[in-house]
Amino acid sequence: MMDMSGLFLSSVYRSWVDNERTQSFKEEAGPKAETPENPFCMVAAIDFGTTFSGYAYSFTSNESDIYINANWGASVGQQLYRTPTTVLISPDQSEAYFGFEAQQKFLEELEPEEVSEWCLFERFKMKLNAELEINPRTTMLQADNGTSLPAQVVFSHAIRLLKEHLLESQKQSVLATEVLWVITVPSVWSDQAKEFMRLSAIKAGIPREQQLIAYEPEAASLYYLKQCKQTPQRNPAGTVSLDINKPGVTFIVADLGGGTADITVQQIDRTTLKPKILSRPTGGPWGGDAVNVEFEKLLDSVFGKEKMDGFRALHPDHWHRIIREFEIKKRTLSPVKQVPTRLVFPAGFLSYASSHQMSLAESCSMYEPKGALTWSIDKIRISSDVMRGLFERTIKAISDHLWEFITTNENNISFLVLVGGFSDCPLLQEAITERFKGRLKVITPGNDGGLCVVKGAVVYGQNPAIFKQRVAGYTYGIECVEPFDKNSHPIELKEVYEGGVEKCARVFKTIIKKDESVKEGEVRKLRFHAVRSRQNSMTLPVYASEKKDVKFTNEEKTWKIADLEVRMPIQKGGTKRQVEVLINFSRTTISVRALDLASNNTTEATLNFFNDYS
Ligand SMILES: Nc1ncnc2c1ncn2[C@@H]1O[C@H](COP(=O)(O)OP(=O)(O)OP(=O)(O)O)[C@@H](O)[C@H]1O
Ligand SMILES: [Mg+2]
Structure with a gap:
């Protein structure tokens, strides 16, 4: 039968x-970069972040040197290690731009009537956090102009454009088939979301045999462990060794990014001296981007949500400029100094305000406490207390989660390593260090926390079997x-x-x-x-x-x-x-x-x- x-x-x-x-x-058979018959001459990692993305790479002939592109944004007068995770797609989908190029095209090159026709996607990685049912066929993403496209189209454009950027810069030295690609994902993501990224990478021209998925906090810890081996890591006073690379040491790595806080507990195995994962990843949607959302809410409460929604719908490009300005200013905020933040608003906002009877100075003057917000000509002045207040909820959510996690975890955790761009925030560093004083040592490895993930993902690609245990x-x-x-x-x-x-x-x-x-x-x-x-x-x-x-x-x-x-x-x-x-x-x-x-x-x-x- x-x-x-x-x-x-x-x-x-x-x-x-x-x-x-x-x-x-x-x-098992599969991608790896360490055998003599290894077909790959380069390991390239793509860190696809909620707010910023970038890549790093190393050559198999010399794995200790890890390179990054330090020239993102050169066309707009910037020189950065990462580029905004922004995708711009033309109305007929024949053209796609990524990063600074997408922003430049959207803000400077499109005609006013084209702005509402092109699809601009930002913060779209968060969709995979929030969505319970992700499906490569049916999950859609809504662009700023309200148009929806399949999420996989948007994700794959982003990966493809990053991949092509790297291959173009290295075209003298490698062929596409000689690269082992490592794609980073939050470890807290569901299996579906992780697989969605794998499929998006395949659609972007990276076959499964040429790709590895790395978990962001795992990658970051590999980079810090490597740093500890190369240079002794000490506290700023030089009195305390911050070397976590010792047998039996248990530590937490928290990747504090734009969209998520992603936390793992790791231990250096006493026998293999390699890191192992001790518990299931934990975390939540508490990234630095939530601070921008608080800022958005502040403007809504001061100038009226309806009017602000109308402005965002009518002038998405001008709204974009406001957020970009805020993004720069928020990084300069001191945890203690009383220095107000000034933000210049674009002409489009001023003309919208005057045609919609918005009295900007008066609205600001009514805000409590008095004097915390003022408006003059084209600028808003925000007191440092109000600015710090915008960070409060997110920092508290991260700190509370870490506290709950650490105090209930049965392992003897001695270090907390903070990585990810948001870990560069002095306000956050201070709050976390203060909360955990006397309990464990808080480490912020470098000036650019966002790079630990991408560089560590290269280290992972060089030795994918390095984690001897997962949960x-x-x-x-x-x-x-x-x-x-x-x-x-x-x-x-x-x-x-x-x-x-x-x-x-x-x-x-x-x-x-x-x-x-x-x-x-x-x-x-x-x-x-x-x-x-x-x-x-x-x-x-x-x-x-x-x-x-x-x-x-x-x-x-x-x-x-x-x-x-x-x-x-x-x-x-x-x-x-x-x-x-x-x-x-x-x-x-x-x-x-x-x-x-x-x-x-x-x-x-x-x-x-x-x-x-x-
Ligand atoms: N000095 C700083 N002060 C405050 N916030 C900062 C600072 N530097 C970076 N950030 C914030 O960190 C976030 C970006 O971090 P990162 O680049 O690690 O995120 P991502 O990789 O894009 O996101 P994710 O890992 O969650 O997908 C942004 O929200 C940015 O505003
Ligand atoms: Mg990240």
């Missing part, structure tokens, strides 16, 4: 037999059937098989539990029986769950992430035939292989996390 399993769940037949674990450090963010399992037991199985899951044998369907056979540690390269094995003597294939549905303990695949917060179908052409052996499933945890991926022991037929899958995507 032909078994069309894979088409319908009801035609999936398997039964649980055995569960064994092996620990193997055998390297599962979800519970994973395979759906199977088992002999029906009326005491423990729900009656509605009872199914009758050959010879009247009663089985319970939809049983969740756990591969790994949420929060469980897994070693780099570890392989877990499960074995399943055929349940019909003449079945000629077996489908193994792989599930993920947010719950720690899962019994059945139809429980809440549990969903299917892949179907693995293996052919079983040899029918001799009937229901004694077995399929062995090998689940391999390597780097940031879980791959699954099913082997029909009778025929040696195999099927492999890297879990794709999207049910209907191919």
